[in-house]
Amino acid sequence: MHIIADENIPLVQEFFSELGSIETLPGREMTSEQIKQADILLVRSITEVNAKLLEGTQVRFVATATIGCDHIDQEYLKSKEIGFANAPGCNANSVVEYVLSVLTLLADQEGFQLQDKTIGIIGAGNVGGLLQQRLESLGINVLVNDPPRAEREGAEGFVTLDELLAQADVISMHTPLIRTGEHPTLHLLNQTRIEALKPETILINTGRGAAIDTAALKERLQVKNDLFTVLDVWESEPNIDHELLELVDIATPHIAGYSLDGKLGGTEMVYLAVCDYFGLPVRKKLGQLMPEPPLRKLSYSSRADQWYAILTAVRACYDVRNDDMALRRAFSRAARNGQSTGEAFDLLRRNYPVRREFDTLKIQLKTSQKKIAAQLEKYGFGTKLG
Ligand SMILES: NC(=O)c1ccc[n+]([C@@H]2O[C@H](COP(=O)([O-])OP(=O)(O)OC[C@H]3O[C@@H](n4cnc5c(N)ncnc54)[C@H](O)[C@@H]3O)[C@@H](O)[C@H]2O)c1
Ligand SMILES: O=C(O)[C@H](O)[C@H](O)COP(=O)(O)O
Numbered sequence: 102m103h104i105i106a107d108e109n110i111p112l113v114q115e116f117f118s119e120l121g122s123i124e125t126l127p128g129r130e131m132t133s134e135q136i137k138q139a140d141i142l143l144v145r146s147i148t149e150v151n152a153k154l155l156e157g158t159q160v161r162f163v164a165t166a167t168i169g170c171d172h173i174d175q176e177y178l179k180s181k182e183i184g185f186a187n188a189p190g191c192n193a194n195s196v197v198e199y200v201l202s203v204l205t206l207l208a209d210q211e212g213f214q215l216q217d218k219t220i221g222i223i224g225a226g227n228v229g230g231l232l233q234q235r236l237e238s239l240g241i242n243v244l245v246n247d248p249p250r251a252e253r254e255g256a257e258g259f260v261t262l263d264e265l266l267a268q269a270d271v272i273s274m275h276t277p278l279i280r281t282g283e284h285p286t287l288h289l290l291n292q293t294r295i296e297a298l299k300p301e302t303i304l305i306n307t308g309r310g311a312a313i314d315t316a317a318l319k320e321r322l323q324v325k326n327d328l329f330t331v332l333d334v335w336e337s338e339p340n341i342d343h344e345l346l347e348l349v350d351i352a353t354p355h356i357a358g359y360s361l362d363g364k365l366g367g368t369e370m371v372y373l374a375v376c377d378y379f380g381l382p383v384r385k386k387l388g389q390l391m392p393e394p395p396l397r398k399l400s401y402s403s404r405a406d407q408w409y410a411i412l413t414a415v416r417a418c419y420d421v422r423n424d425d426m427a428l429r430r431a432f433s434r435a436a437r438n439g440q441s442t443g444e445a446f447d448l449l450r451r452n453y454p455v456r457r458e459f460d461t462l463k464i465q466l467k468t469s470q471k472k473i474a475a476q477l478e479k480y481g482f483g484t485k486l487g
Contacts, residue, residue, distance in 0.1 A: 102379075105136045106143035109451055110166050111364050113143065115390045116372040120381065129339075129447060133157055143371060144172070147338075147447075152177050162378050166367035168192060168227065168358070171278035171309060186374030190227035192363025194481070196307050197232045198459055199357035200273055201480060202421040203305055203331050206351075209412055211329075216240050221269025223262065223289070224276035224308060225250060232273060238479045244269055248284050266294055271303040278309035292317035300327040307357040310335035315342055322348040333357040339446035346432065353424040354449045360419075362458045365391060397457070400465045401473070410464070410473045414482050418462050 102121030106113045107128035117123055126135055128148040133156060136142055142160045144150060146167045151174040155163075162184040165173060170187045178185045208215050220236055222229045225247040236243050244265050251259040266272065276286040290304075290313045298304065298321070306313055315336045321328060322345075331351040335341040338355060346352050358364075369387045376383045399417050401410050431445040459481035466474050466486055474484040 192358030195360035195363035229275035
């Protein structure tokens with residue numbers, strides 16, 4: 102079998118080489134001509150997979166090593182009996198840790214306690230649901246809006262979008278991009294809803310950029326400048342709106358799900374899906390291909406304060422400010438040199454540094470610090486007393 106894969110799918114050779122020949126290509130520019138001879142096409146979210154790409158090829162199976170599928174024309178695939186898989190939940194924990202990094206940073210900077218805030222989650226699937234669990238275990242009040250789930254499971258435990266927007270101090274968006282149907286998310290936060298946001302609301306979007314109307318958000322920020330905004334995803338990536346970038350407080354290049362753990366999990370999931378589809382034995386396991394690196398250790402004995410321990414641990418693992426700075430620097434450099442900022446956006450994503458998840462950091466504490474250990478564990482860190 103001939104397999105064509107996006108060049109940014111880690112361990113693709115290691116997982117797939119026994120199944121056939123592998124060719125890797127830049128995902129943004131993949132053409133029908135290039136993939137003509139492929140039996141299997143492995144993509145990430147930057148490749149539009151539709152009739153234009155697949156017509157005239159012999160592709161029999163498409164897999165995306167991502168959670169989101171809005172770049173795939175699944176109806177077309179069905180009509181041509183081409184198999185399909187994505188990687189549900191593969192990087193959910195990474196996104197949750199991104200949000201925790203944002204929240205702890207803001208609480209520290211602005212001097213508030215997370216337990217005093219109401220956090221509204223829009224879209225409570227793998228990512229939003231995990232975030233809800235993590236926040237509730239920390240004693241934070243959470244409101245959830247997810248109409249498809251509310252219809253299936255009953256309204257209890259859910260609020261309407263307008264209730265959430267009116268009550269939440271922090272809004273975290275985790276919806277897929279859905280353009281049609283009963284519950285579309287395209288410009289879910291439209292002008293009216295953006296205007297209705299309470300002053301000082303913290304708005305975080307790690308779902309898909311087009312769930313927010315960029316023009317309306319820009320207008321609110323330009324006219325009132327009274328929101329705190331955190332955007333990881335943008336309309337028209339990689340050619341994002343420069344004025345909006347200047348206006349938001351934390352700006353990152355769609356890397357919330359980019360922990361190494363999340364990316365490799367995505368590769369493993371699509372490998373398993375290919376084996377299943379073609380009835381092939383599963384011969385590779387992530388653990389064999391990438392033995393766990395030794396746990397990193399952090400000693401925490403200097404201060405008895407719980408909050409300081411949390412900040413230290415979160416920052417040691419993932420500090421969102423580094424990604425914000427990298428994006429702004431890359432854009433200034435590109436503008437100075439007359440280069441495309443779209444390319445700079447993609448380059449940052451392609452060369453993203455290794456980021457490990459919270460459970461790979463073990464925090465050594467004194468036996469007297471049991472309470473701190475318990476709190477750190479709720480964030481997902483490993484701890485060791487004594
Ligand atoms: N920034 C990143 O790096 C990153 C990483 C992973 C996923 N994502 C994005 O996050 C999205 C969500 O991921 P997930 O794993 O939780 O997906 P999921 O499919 O498990 O959950 C999505 C949830 O959104 C709900 N939903 C659908 N329409 C809605 C609407 N109109 N209003 C409110 N809720 C609605 C669904 O019912 C579902 O519960 C993905 O589709 C992807 O686009 C981004
Ligand atoms: O949907 C997803 O899984 C995420 O948005 C993922 O992080 C996207 O990464 P990309 O495919 O753009 O590299």
